[in-house]
Amino acid sequence: MNLRRIYILFFISCFSTLIIFSQTKTLTFDTPFLQTGIDYQHKNYLVFNGFDTYYKKPFASDEWQAIDYKFNALPKTKNFPFDFFQIEGKNYLVASGCGEVYEFRNDSIVRIDNSFDQKNQYNACSFVYKNEIYFWGGYGLFTFKNILTKFDFKTKEWELVKYSNYKNVPLPRDKAISFVKDDYLYILSGFTQDNKTNKIATNQLNDVWKLNLKTKTWEDLGTINNIKDFKIKSSLNEYSYQSNFNCYSDKGSLYNIDFETNTITFYEEKFVFQTSQNEKYNCANDEIFYATISSDDTKQEVKIIVEPFLNYSGKPIKSETFIENKMDRLSLYLTLGTGFLIALVVVFKRKPKLKTQNSISYKNQTFYHKNKIISNLTMDESELLTFLFQNRNSELQMNEVVDFISRNDTTNYNTLTKKKDLILNSLKQKLAFILSVDENDIFIYKKNNNDKRIKEIRLNPEYFNF
Numbered sequence: 001m002n003l004r005r006i007y008i009l010f011f012i013s014c015f016s017t018l019i020i021f022s023q024t025k026t027l028t029f030d031t032p033f034l035q036t037g038i039d040y041q042h043k044n045y046l047v048f049n050g051f052d053t054y055y056k057k058p059f060a061s062d063e064w065q066a067i068d069y070k071f072n073a074l075p076k077t078k079n080f081p082f083d084f085f086q087i088e089g090k091n092y093l094v095a096s097g098c099g100e101v102y103e104f105r106n107d108s109i110v111r112i113d114n115s116f117d118q119k120n121q122y123n124a125c126s127f128v129y130k131n132e133i134y135f136w137g138g139y140g141l142f143t144f145k146n147i148l149t150k151f152d153f154k155t156k157e158w159e160l161v162k163y164s165n166y167k168n169v170p171l172p173r174d175k176a177i178s179f180v181k182d183d184y185l186y187i188l189s190g191f192t193q194d195n196k197t198n199k200i201a202t203n204q205l206n207d208v209w210k211l212n213l214k215t216k217t218w219e220d221l222g223t224i225n226n227i228k229d230f231k232i233k234s235s236l237n238e239y240s241y242q243s244n245f246n247c248y249s250d251k252g253s254l255y256n257i258d259f260e261t262n263t264i265t266f267y268e269e270k271f272v273f274q275t276s277q278n279e280k281y282n283c284a285n286d287e288i289f290y291a292t293i294s295s296d297d298t299k300q301e302v303k304i305i306v307e308p309f310l311n312y313s314g315k316p317i318k319s320e321t322f323i324e325n326k327m328d329r330l331s332l333y334l335t336l337g338t339g340f341l342i343a344l345v346v347v348f349k350r351k352p353k354l355k356t357q358n359s360i361s362y363k364n365q366t367f368y369h370k371n372k373i374i375s376n377l378t379m380d381e382s383e384l385l386t387f388l389f390q391n392r393n394s395e396l397q398m399n400e401v402v403d404f405i406s407r408n409d410t411t412n413y414n415t416l417t418k419k420k421d422l423i424l425n426s427l428k429q430k431l432a433f434i435l436s437v438d439e440n441d442i443f444i445y446k447k448n449n450n451d452k453r454i455k456e457i458r459l460n461p462e463y464f465n466f
Contacts, residue, residue, distance in 0.1 A: 027055060027064040027304040032293055033079035034302065036278040037104075041089035045282075045289050046104075047304055048084070048093065051076050054104075057306070059285055064304070071108040084280075087131045094151070097122045098135045098158065101151055114156040121145055125178035125187055129213050134161075136185065136211075137173050144172035144192050148211075164216045170209045177240045179247040179257070185211040186247070186259055188224065208323050210259075225324045227264065241279050248281075252452055254313055257322055264322040268314045271295075274452045281309065288312045295453055358435055361465035362389045369434050380405070381427045388459050392466050395446060395456035424457075435463050 027047065034049035039056075047055040047064075051072055057064045074082070074093070082093040082102070091104040099118035102109050124138030124145070133151040137144070146169055148161040163169060176190030187209050194203040208221040240249040247257045252274055254267040272292060279290040288309045294301040360369050367374040367385065377385065387404050388396070398420070405423065406416045424443075432439040441460055448454035 023063045023065050025062050025064070027057075029291075029302045029304075030300055032277070032291070032300065032302050034278065034291060035080055035082055035084050035093070036280050036289055036291065036304075037084035037091060038086065038280050038282055038289060039091055040086060040284060043284070045306060046084075046091070047291075048082070048104075049080055054107075055304075059282070067107055069107060069109065071110065073111045074102060074109050083126050085126075085128055085133055087128055087133070092133065094126070094133060097140055098124065098138070098149060101133070101156075112156060113151070113158075115158050118158070121147075121149065123174035125176055125185070127178065127180045127185065129180060129183075129185075134185075136178070136187065137170075137176055137190065139174040144174060146170050146172040148216075161216065163218065165218070168220065169218050170207065170220075171205060173205060176205075177249050179240060179242060179259075180213075181242075181247070181259065183212060183214050185213055186221075187211075188257075221259075222323045225321050227320050227322075241281050248313075256316070259322075262322050263319045265316045265319040268317050270314060272312070282306075286310075358437075359463050359465040360431065360435070362386070374434065376430060377427070380423050381430070384423055385427060385431075388457075389464070389466075392459055392461070392464070395444075395448075395458045397448065398455045398457065401457065431463075437463065 029049055031049065034047060037046040037048070038044075039046055043059040044056045045059070049055075051069075051074055053066050053068055055064050055066055081096040083096055085092045085094060093102045093104060093109065094100070095117050097117065097119040098121040099113075099115050100111065101113035101115070103112050118140070120140035121135045121138030122140050124135040126133070126135050128134070132153070135149045137146055139145065148163070149158050150161050151158050170187065171192050173190030173192045176187045178185060178187045180186075188207070190205050192203050192205060206223050208224060210219045210221055211217070212219070240247070242248065247259070249255060249257070253269060254273050256265040256267075257263075258265070275292045275295060276290045277293065279288060281288055286309050287306055289304075289306045290312075291302050291304055294303070357370055360367055360374065362368075362385075365386070367377070367382070384401070384405070387401075401424075402416050402420050405420050409416060409419070411419075428439050428442045431442050435442075442463065444458050444460050446456050448456055
């Protein structure tokens with residue numbers, strides 16, 4: 001009998017070793033393609049990033065467990081294009097473009113839908129309302145969407161939800177920020193097609209809408225106020241989340257939007273807001289669960305972090321009005337219109353002002369200042385200045401400048417970066433001397449709107465005649 005017990009214990013030990021093959025307090029990956037989830041039923045944090053293994057950490061534990069799937073029906077892809085949802089204690093992974101629905105249970109992922117990978121609503125606002133999964137908007141099949149779709153757990157199919165009035169609906173878009181409070185879906189910003197240039201996802205919207213999920217009626221709440229410190233990011237819905245009915249978004253900076261009082265509250269700047277993603281708020285423990293990407297460009301290290309929400313957010317520093325009042329907007333338009341008419345009268349009465357001669361122009365592959373040829377530039381400096389002139393209407397990322405310099409150079413990237421700095425500094429000094437201005441006025445530097453780690457450059461139009 002004792003021998004039998006020994007065999008049983010040995011079998012259980014071996015089986016456990018196969019299922020849980022590692023434990024660690026620090027969970028890191030070499031790829032940003034992952035999805036986070038919170039299993040409130042079993043009180044576990046979950047990380048999915050592959051097709052052989054998933055990771056979990058109990059709420060009350062500091063250690064992550066790597067667990068082999070018993071079965072996994074997910075199609076293998078280079079990234080991990082699935083969104084996580086929990087409904088009534090059950091965990092689901094849904095294709096990011098809408099379509100396939102999988103349930104995660106008993107260390108397995110099984111497919112439960114009768115649908116197909118629709119690829120029709122990428123970067124949509126996905127949410128749960130009354131235990132049903134919804135997708136709003138998104139981009140797919142070469143068009144932006146403003147449709148609302150819902151997964152029917154009875155038929156295992158997706159269905160189109162009809163609005164009560166199609167005359168008053170938001171513009172089609174993707175990458176909008178969204179929140180669900182009570183029976184309302186709030187969406188703000190997002191990207192749509194620019195009708196003037198016909199370019200995809202270049203027109204960033206500044207409006208705020210509310211959908212009554214009971215009556216399926218949309219309400220235009222207005223536009224986002226001209227708030228100095230608030231800049232809408234190229235943000236996916238995954239950067240917005242809710243904690244105790246507070247609506248947060250932290251792509252680049254953390255702010256809390258209160259739609260009832262129409263206020264936006266800003267928090268102190270932290271670098272982590274620029275690198276965090278896949279945020280999930282744990283309402284049971286008042287913790288935030290997220291992935292953070294290393295700022296070191298030489299390695300793609302992604303670290304999984306769980307910490308008290310107060311530690312992550314810090315203290316609020318100020319609040320302002322969020323949505324511009326429509327009547328205030330009308331008054332503003334009237335004021336601007338009156339001012340414009342007055343300005344026209346003044347302009348017609350004044351003599352035209354001659355354009356400043358203290359600028360550098362470019363003609364026939366030659367640079368001029370006050371109609372004199374600039375001849376003291378090296379070949380590298382001249383080529384780089386030409387490149388900046390050719391891209392004068394947009395900011396250039398520094399890596400684009402390095403790529404331009406490296407077109408005829410096979411040295412390593414670090415050496416090319418140093419070469420770029422030398423050429424730019426030398427060019428800046430020479431141009432500042434010619435124009436008799438401060439060196440810091442030659443170029444305009446700014447940080448990329450989507451990734452603050454990326455620096456951008458362009459010529460200062462005040463000193464260059466385009």
